[in-house]
Amino acid sequence: MREGDKPTVISKQALQRLPYYIRFLRGLKEQGMRIIAAPAVAAQLGLNEVQVRKDLAAMSNSHGKPKAGFIIAELIENMEEALGYNNSDDAVLVGVGSLGRALLGYGGFAECGLNMVAAFDADPALTGGRICGKPVFPMSKLNDICSRMNIHIGVITVPAAAAQAVCDELVKAGVLAIWNFAPTHLTVPPDILVQSENMAASLALLSNHLRQRLREENL
Amino acid sequence: MREGDKPTVISKQALQRLPYYIRFLRGLKEQGMRIIAAPAVAAQLGLNEVQVRKDLAAMSNSHGKPKAGFIIAELIENMEEALGYNNSDDAVLVGVGSLGRALLGYGGFAECGLNMVAAFDADPALTGGRICGKPVFPMSKLNDICSRMNIHIGVITVPAAAAQAVCDELVKAGVLAIWNFAPTHLTVPPDILVQSENMAASLALLSNHLRQRLREENL
Numbered sequence: 001m002r003e004g005d006k007p008t009v010i011s012k013q014a015l016q017r018l019p020y021y022i023r024f025l026r027g028l029k030e031q032g033m034r035i036i037a038a039p040a041v042a043a044q045l046g047l048n049e050v051q052v053r054k055d056l057a058a059m060s061n062s063h064g065k066p067k068a069g070f071i072i073a074e075l076i077e078n079m080e081e082a083l084g085y086n087n088s089d090d091a092v093l094v095g096v097g098s099l100g101r102a103l104l105g106y107g108g109f110a111e112c113g114l115n116m117v118a119a120f121d122a123d124p125a126l127t128g129g130r131i132c133g134k135p136v137f138p139m140s141k142l143n144d145i146c147s148r149m150n151i152h153i154g155v156i157t158v159p160a161a162a163a164q165a166v167c168d169e170l171v172k173a174g175v176l177a178i179w180n181f182a183p184t185h186l187t188v189p190p191d192i193l194v195q196s197e198n199m200a201a202s203l204a205l206l207s208n209h210l211r212q213r214l215r216e217e218n219l
Numbered sequence: 220m221r222e223g224d225k226p227t228v229i230s231k232q233a234l235q236r237l238p239y240y241i242r243f244l245r246g247l248k249e250q251g252m253r254i255i256a257a258p259a260v261a262a263q264l265g266l267n268e269v270q271v272r273k274d275l276a277a278m279s280n281s282h283g284k285p286k287a288g289f290i291i292a293e294l295i296e297n298m299e300e301a302l303g304y305n306n307s308d309d310a311v312l313v314g315v316g317s318l319g320r321a322l323l324g325y326g327g328f329a330e331c332g333l334n335m336v337a338a339f340d341a342d343p344a345l346t347g348g349r350i351c352g353k354p355v356f357p358m359s360k361l362n363d364i365c366s367r368m369n370i371h372i373g374v375i376t377v378p379a380a381a382a383q384a385v386c387d388e389l390v391k392a393g394v395l396a397i398w399n400f401a402p403t404h405l406t407v408p409p410d411i412l413v414q415s416e417n418m419a420a421s422l423a424l425l426s427n428h429l430r431q432r433l434r435e436e437n438l
Contacts, residue, residue, distance in 0.1 A: 020403070083426055213410065
């Protein structure tokens with residue numbers, strides 16, 4: 001973003017599409033392409049053409065000359081900046097069960113600007129060592145470590161019953177955004193963002209679709 | 220659902236709330252409660268009261284007598300039936316990287332009616348054994364095993380570049396619903412449901428919120 005510019009306000013829905021655009025555009029760039037038109041992006045990603053044109057225009061310095069197409073390198077740079085891929089965010093994770101371990105070991109977060117620096121667990125048998133290179137501390141150290149390292153993102157992978165207490169501790173320790181994998185509703189102050197990954201809800205949709213389809217086939 | 224009844228049509232949003240209701244209501248039942256009013260549920264789960272009342276009425280045999288409250292056991296039973304928790308769905312998983320392994324080992328799916336029966340991977344070094352008790356087969360066996368076992372749900376945990384090809388193979392093998400963890404858009408025939416877990420998109424929201432908050436604090 002050019003200095004002095006008012007930051008572009010991007011809708012939540014548009015923000016969520018950016019990682020898909022970036023991935024696709026990076027592929028084009030690697031193939032040596034320089035310019036892309038909105039309809040080609042829309043077709044490839046299965047999105048609405050008007051929406052794509054609007055998204056790309058918002059991420060283009062020229063704000064889009066309709067017939068000329070968009071400059072791929074410029075789109076990538078602006079999208080990466082909008083998502084903060086360039087200045088990596090440090091995060092801690094609480095709960096090193098199977099899902100927590102998988103997230104600690106997942107390489108894909110680094111390229112999205114998320115840097116997992118430490119993990120915590122309430123079970124003393126799991127703390128004191130390292131998982132995928134990340135140190136695992138007891139919960140008693142959470143406040144101290146988060147404050148000292150200036151951590152702003154907390155990832156919650158504890159059971160549902162423990163999630164609200166963990167969330168409260170993270171907020172107390174200065175966390176501003178919470179990524180919640182526990183299947184429960186979390187209550188936070190108004191200036192804190194909770195993004196929940198709702199696996200049970202996804203399963204509910206899949207299972208219901210299946211039952212409808214199988215019912216139709218049996219008719 | 221009573222026999223002969225027309226199946227209740229439930230919105231996608233309402234379906235996604237059911238797992239939260241079930242978890243909360245099971246807790247109340249364990250504490251010996253028999254009746255619950257919509258406002259108490261709404262307050263506890265941070266949901267809109269009118270919406271909760273409508274959801275619970277749709278899941279109640281009496282369709283809700285406003286002042287009397289809802290019978291907890293009846294709500295749980297009807298919700299579990301709507302979500303198919305009672306007749307478990309067999310699923311296969313493709314891609315036994317760190318996320319795939321975590322999902323294979325995750326105990327929480329069984330209670331939601333999802334039964335992971337087998338996994339597949341393209342890497343011969345990873346196939347032939349078992350992960351968390353589930354056999355891991357080479358991709359060449361996918362069609363045969365899915366057809367023979369009458370599998371209707373496929374879970375995709377491969378890298379983005381491989382996801383569409385895996386999706387196509389699953390659909391060819393008779394899968395009707397796909398749970399996609401690869402960060403990419405999947406194209407499927409109109410009667411197949413794709414439910415995507417969009418981790419990069421969630422991260423985009425978290426990261427953007429953080430940048431806004433930090434900018435405000437620096438003003």
